[in-house]
Amino acid sequence: MRQTFLLIPILLAGCGEKTAKPPAPPAHAEMIAHESELLKLTLTPEAQHRLGISLVRVGGGSATAAREVAGEIVVPPISANGVPVNSTTNLQQIGSQQAAADAELARASAQARLARIALDRAESLVREEAGSVRARDEAAAALAAAQAALGAARQQRRLLGPAVASLGSQAVLWVRASVFGSDMGNVRHEAAAMVRTLGDAGAPRSARPVQAPPSANTVAGTVDLYFAIDNRDRAFRVGQRVAVDLPLAGQTEGLSVPSAAILRDIHGGEWVYQKTAPDTFVRQRVEVASESGGRALLARGLSTGAQVVTNGAAELFGTEFGAAH
Template structure:
């Protein structure tokens, strides 16, 4: 092959290779240069939450707001469980009131179950009926007296007609008039006895039925105007000087309930709490579906602040381990006063921490539970930090423009 032929073959080979090299170069460039992702939003100069929630006030403002702080500390907190309870009357403390004699009841129209009554309060008035009479006999007596009067009046009319015809005597007419008067008297007496049976005594003597104790009406079995016999049950009352609290407790917590351990009973409306003493009573009820069993505690209720059927909150203190007895064991936890905890509009939980003189930083916290007037914090603040109690709400308003 000549030199010219070699050059021609070389140029032809390069012509075929150049397009392939170009394609490989473009593929390599496309692999290295990916399209840049477009962000839906961008935040310029992002700032930490703590830098946005620091409030600096003057010494006069700090005094005017009455700011006070406490140091977050680690306390030995008892394990507690808040459960719902129901107030019940103490079994055996109920009184049943019965009618002493047969009679008709008056009064007591507004007496209903759940109503409170005082010792000595008149519940009913009982109009006695004669012991030898009943309602059927009295009705029959009235009908008989009415018939006798009609007969006597007919005889009187006949006697007057005979006297007018000069066929009768004046004496016969007078005797007929006397019989009519006697029949009228008998009918009036029969009607009076029937009226007494219906309670229409016209001022006759009535027996007052009074409450023997102060308590609540459990059951009413009669109404005003009823005719009752002796020993008929009228009302059932329950004493309220002491009441029981029924607490459905999880079966797994029963073994952690210390022997003789009292509980704290709190009304749902935020009233004063009271101590409940355990009652030596069997488990009177259990719910298989929820895995709970009923335990009972007794509280003093001389002022009748609690009433049967009322729902309450019960704080139960538990021991540290299942099967334990005695005092409840405690665990170390960070606590702050309840007054230091704040909530925002979305339910977020915050405290203000003094980070420098007259400088307070709002920090988010996570609450584990409440124990009395203390709040157990799981995270958000550290031991030794100073949190604001008095004036925390005012700082919150100052930060968001609610106060000046």
Template sequence: MALMKRSEKCMMRRRAPAAWGSAMVLFGALLTAACGGDAAKDAKPAPPAKVQNAPQETQLATITLSEQAEKRLGIELVAVERKTVQRTREFGGEVVVPPGRQIVVAAPVAGRLAAASSAGLPAAGAILQRGQAVFKLYALPPERDLIRTREEVTQAEIRYETAKQRAKRAEQLLKDKAGSVRANEEAQAERASAAEALKAVRGRLALLEKESGDVEPEGVTALIVAAPQPGVLSELHARPGQTVPTGTPLFAVMNADTVWIRVPVYVGELWRIDRSRPAEVRGLAVSAGNPVMQARPVAAPPSADANAASADLFYEVANGDGGLRPGQKVSATLMLKETQQALVVPWAAILHDIYGGTWVYVNTAAHVYARQRVEVRHLAGHLAVLSRGPVPGTRVVTSGAAELFGTEFATGK
């Protein structure tokens, strides 16, 4: 019995190291599997595309010119400078007609209208000169007395027939040498006067009975209604053949040789605007480098928009060529009271690519030029103010920059 217990103890001692070893092997396997899973999880998938040798803006092509080529292209260089420039702010504006520049013409008396020209009435939008006739106005008799006018026609017809017969007798007597030349002339003049009086009264009757339509009545003197100022026929309120009472608006003439630019400004920014300085006005489709129009500030009736929390500033600009139309939206660059230090280069040095990017050509060494991107913030006269560009002192090409651009892309001379 004692021998059997001793044998069991020996066997347990031999199995203990073997079991411990098996546990260690299992733990190692689990640890390896866990680490392998994390590594597989952290591995990045292969990219779908791989770009090699991508061009960098710092590695753009450089152009090396001979001395003769530089002279032929007319290359001129200017150094980039850091200057104190007036700060500006760009706002949206609207073209408006100044007060008093549009005149509405009304009928001075009641009457029937007719076109002043045989070509007809000018169309809206036509250019009129000062004093150019637009309408003829045939005045109606007072209170439009139709019965009295008909009586006047009857009396005028009788007078005309009487004068006609008297003139006929006087002419016959003169042929028979029984009358004088003077008596014949007086009879003929009386007949002509009676004929004109009959024509006039018949014309007035036609106006009253509205039988003439667009046809001008004979024998009635017309009032000429003309343009009071040179300009554009902006409104047309009546037509030929229409009967109008006194004071009826007939047409309007607008003179837009000088227009105002209304610029709404947020009231919180008003104190920053230098209202004594002129504004630069350009169309919305005009690029920043094209010539701009100078607009001077003018005193105008105060106006504001409470809903937009904005107040209006007004500027006057010449518009002799008619390029600005009332109601047109424009861009207005206003001067601020603040100044700033900024990089500046002549606007002639700026080039635009097909994507709207702005560039300059930098002189990196003797006869060597490289294209460098810049960002134009705004213009200050003939200078371009840069928000990003070459360091001060760097020489850039002003005259001949377009030729260098063409040379780089093999399209120049």
């Protein structure tokens, strides 16, 4: 007869020594229901010190109203009546026209010099009573005609702009900003605009307004404004697309925080970390109306007196999503 033996485990009691309590973790993440995948971060004072957390209270502020529009870097003309050279210009065609204009300018200059010599000779003969007054008058008329042709040749050459070979080495370039016709009345035409390269978080560059031949896009309903920008450091290239902040009439009121407090995710969302309780921080969505001088003016998202993180905001972002900083 087969017998079945059951093995009963024996639990051994401890020796009476108490186990040491594990230390509290430096950071604790807790899910809250304000927004999808939004966490409440609780950090120990030591963790806050290591991350360099510093806070600032949200206060009121104002900024000059501005409108961001699309812009393009173009080459300014030589004369006030010239047309800027942009990326849609047929450089091969304009180069051929410039060569023909240069040749015509040289021919007109030579004709003017010959006419001046002929007039001087005719006047000398008249003074010596060896020539006729009629010949002198004809020489003067020929000089006037040659000088008129020379002036026309110079103006035609100026209208064609700088030489194609020198387009990339211009110390001053123009920015063509396309503005909707409905916004033209609000733009301050006498004020400078701020130009930023696309995708660059660096400081914008000031550009002064300039007069240019009128141009517009009837299909898009936009009017072109032109601004001159210093390009001695070769930071911009002809045809480059840029963002242009046009100054508008009036002031924009709102809440102001340091620009260092603003975080942007991969979808373009704008956030700050708000202190909601002692050692507790929550990521709060905001909407930035404008930025200038290291300050960001908020359109919505916070209330006056709220405390937000400035230094250490990126480190909190890494703590929340598990990225190392």
